[in-house]
Amino acid sequence: MTNVSSEMEGIPENTQWTLNHKTSEPFTFRSGGFFGFGKKAWTIHAAIKYMDRHPQDGIYHLENGTLAAWFENQHGEAIANLARAAARNRGIDARAMLETFLLETGLLKRPRMLLKPRKFDMIYILSGQKAELLLSIRKGRGRGHLFGTLHANESRVRVLPSRFGGEKSDISITLDTANLPITTKPQQTLITIDSSATEESIDIPIRFKVVSRPAPFIRWVIRPLVGSLFAGLLGAIWGALFDWYHVLLPTWLSYAAPNVGIGSWTIVIGIFWAILGALRGLFQPLSWPVLYALRRCVVRILTWSAVFSINSAILLYAWKHTSRFGPLPWGLSQSVLFLLALIFAIVPAALGEIWNEHSTRGNTVVQSEHPLIRQGLLILVVMLATLLALGAMNVGDPFIEKIQQPETSHEIQIWRETHLQDLEQTIDVWINQAVIRYYDKRAPSRTPAPERPNESNP
Numbered sequence: 103m104t105n106v107s108s109e110m111e112g113i114p115e116n117t118q119w120t121l122n123h124k125t126s127e128p129f130t131f132r133s134g135g136f137f138g139f140g141k142k143a144w145t146i147h148a149a150i151k152y153m154d155r156h157p158q159d160g161i162y163h164l165e166n167g168t169l170a171a172w173f174e175n176q177h178g179e180a181i182a183n184l185a186r187a188a189a190r191n192r193g194i195d196a197r198a199m200l201e202t203f204l205l206e207t208g209l210l211k212r213p214r215m216l217l218k219p220r221k222f223d224m225i226y227i228l229s230g231q232k233a234e235l236l237l238s239i240r241k242g243r244g245r246g247h248l249f250g251t252l253h254a255n256e257s258r259v260r261v262l263p264s265r266f267g268g269e270k271s272d273i274s275i276t277l278d279t280a281n282l283p284i285t286t287k288p289q290q291t292l293i294t295i296d297s298s299a300t301e302e303s304i305d306i307p308i309r310f311k312v313v314s315r316p317a318p319f320i321r322w323v324i325r326p327l328v329g330s331l332f333a334g335l336l337g338a339i340w341g342a343l344f345d346w347y348h349v350l351l352p353t354w355l356s357y358a359a360p361n362v363g364i365g366s367w368t369i370v371i372g373i374f375w376a377i378l379g380a381l382r383g384l385f386q387p388l389s390w391p392v393l394y395a396l397r398r399c400v401v402r403i404l405t406w407s408a409v410f411s412i413n414s415a416i417l418l419y420a421w422k423h424t425s426r427f428g429p430l431p432w433g434l435s436q437s438v439l440f441l442l443a444l445i446f447a448i449v450p451a452a453l454g455e456i457w458n459e460h461s462t463r464g465n466t467v468v469q470s471e472h473p474l475i476r477q478g479l480l481i482l483v484v485m486l487a488t489l490l491a492l493g494a495m496n497v498g499d500p501f502i503e504k505i506q507q508p509e510t511s512h513e514i515q516i517w518r519e520t521h522l523q524d525l526e527q528t529i530d531v532w533i534n535q536a537v538i539r540y541y542d543k544r545a546p547s548r549t550p551a552p553e554r555p556n557e558s559n560p
Contacts, residue, residue: 131159184203234274237252249265277308288311341372
């Protein structure tokens with residue numbers, strides 16, 4: 103970030119009155135007036151605000167020195183020095199030059215900066231691999247031009263590009279672990295951001311851990327076994343809850359376990375989840391520890407369970423309040439529908455974790471998190487659209503039939519003709535008034551009222 107404060111430490115307090123004091127002569131910008139002519143600013147503060155709203159005009163007058171000369175002529179020597187210093191340090195980005203000057207005056211608020219993520223927490227990398235991270239920088243609501251620079255505090259971290267500016271920027275960060283030892287404790291490095299959003303620098307921490315490659319026995323036997331046992335146990339717990347409430351298996355699913363009441367759902371869900379858990383463990387990224395992978399999978403399962411349950415509630419509501427449909431198909435009941443939503447929550451959760459394995463192949467690890475909320479909201483939007491469609495089927499036909507009735511059509515026609523006539527008359531009055539006021543120079547001026555005789559005189 104270009105800094106001109108070394109040349110001028112802000113505006114002295116005893117000159118603040120000058121900023122809002124009416125000047126002896128205005129400053130005329132090259133454009134921006136009401137009729138397309140130059141905008142005139144009668145105070146220094148007004149000129150600053152206009153430059154903020156019209157940056158191209160501000161850049162033009164700041165670069166050619168006319169603005170600094172006007173500041174100085176109006177006894178604003180301090181702010182004139184700020185303008186000259188900013189122009190000398192223009193650099194490549196003209197908007198950055200203008201924003202630097204505006205912020206140094208102390209009259210405007212700084213722009214807001216949104217970082218995603220705010221930190222990179224616990225990245226597991228195999229020894230010798232590189233990690234590619236993505237830092238998203240966005241400008242928040244409010245005024246100002248966001249710009250700045252990034253740099254790493256270690257040579258093994260590369261940041262591209264090192265400069266950013268505008269509404270949004272995506273920064274690529276590459277972490278090389280070729281010369282790093284394998285340790286039991288996590289390591290940390292920092293990315294420092296200097297921007298127009300803050301006076302002080304902002305540090306983005308990157309916590310990572312360099313691990314060794316797992317043995318074949320752990321990869322092909324232990325991880326699938328642990329994943330199968332853990333997922334099977336969770337599935338059995340879900341099934342036991344529904345066995346407790348004596349929810350019977352549907353007829354088309356009864357072949358999966360003996361339908362003896364207690365234990366049916368425990369067996370079915372336990373086996374189903376155990377299979378998917380084994381697949382997830384088999385495709386687990388090599389650098390991920392077992393506990394870390396299990397914790398991620400639990401979060402995904404809980405998220406998808408909530409999403410599917412909400413969607414089931416929407417489907418039941420739509421089905422119940424739509425007279426075109428009868429009972430739920432395939433012998434489903436309300437409890438079974440919610441049960442199926444919880445059962446199949448592991449499917450997208452396991453597939454999402456398996457997909458992460460593709461990002462850790464080869465010599466480069468791409469840190470690509472697939473947002474759970476975004477996927478869940480997409481399904482939720484689809485279900486809401488289904489709800490609206492089902493409701494339209496129930497409400498649309500009666501509404502169309504009502505509109506097509508002769509009595510209703512006649513009332514609509516009378517209402518339309520009446521309001522259109524009123525609108526036309528109103529527009530005609532407005533046009534006549536505008537013509538008389540702005541264009542008809544022959545319009546007579548208002549004659550003064552005749553003087554009334556003085557009744558006190560005889």
